[in-house]
Amino acid sequence: MNKVVLVGRLTKDPELKFAQGTGTAVATFTVAVNRRFKREGQPEADFIPVVVFGKQAEATANYMSKGKLLSVSGNIQTRNYEAKDGTRRYVTEVIADEVGFLEYGGKKEDVSTNETQNNGYNGEITPIDDGDIPF
Template sequence: MNRVVLIGRLTKDPELRFTPGNGTAVATLTLAVDRRFKSAGQPEADFIPIVVWGKQAESTANYMSKGKLIGISGRIQTRNYEAKDGTRRYVTEVVADEVQFLEWGNGNRSSQSSMNSEYNESLSNFDTKPKKEESFDEDITPIDDEDIPF
């Protein structure tokens, strides 16, 4: 089984490219994931390369930026290639199947508080007070709870 789930912050803006030929979108990014255990009280993080394909790649590049919190689910994949200097290079990365944006907007609280106030304002338009005895249409007969067999 090869399954990885990560939550971390972007170390830089995602880089969006398109494959030659069919033009499939591919975004590459690096995720800083905090380690659970810290040595000598200092926080430590791992910097993990992530690859996202297709529409998710376009959305990630368009809506996420450096420092944003993001969740990734995918698989670990290794590959190798020959560099320009003739040496063999090995790369281990996470290929994302699912991407979740855990932090939106420009990151300041004023945008979140304005969204909350808009939400609360929209709720105030609903009448939440209990109504007095509701009248039934003539073709609807109210049922007494004792008549229900369960």
């Protein structure tokens, strides 16, 4: 089974291209994924290249930008090719099936401020005394 799920931040804006002949949208980007453990108090990250096709590629390129948090689900693919200088190059990348936008819109501070101001309650929350609840 070859399945990858990542949550991380974009290192730069996604690059959108269209395949010759078919016109299929192809977006490429790199996701910085924090490692679970820190070395000498400093967090470490892995920088993982991702490729996504079709409508998701267009949406990712249009709505996501550098620094935004996203999730990627897909599989790992390896390939190799001969470079112009005659050397063999090897590439490992994630081919995304799904891209989830975990953070989008304005700056991160603006998003959290808007969510707290527009939560639908407008400050009309009535406190409840739950001291009589048996659980």
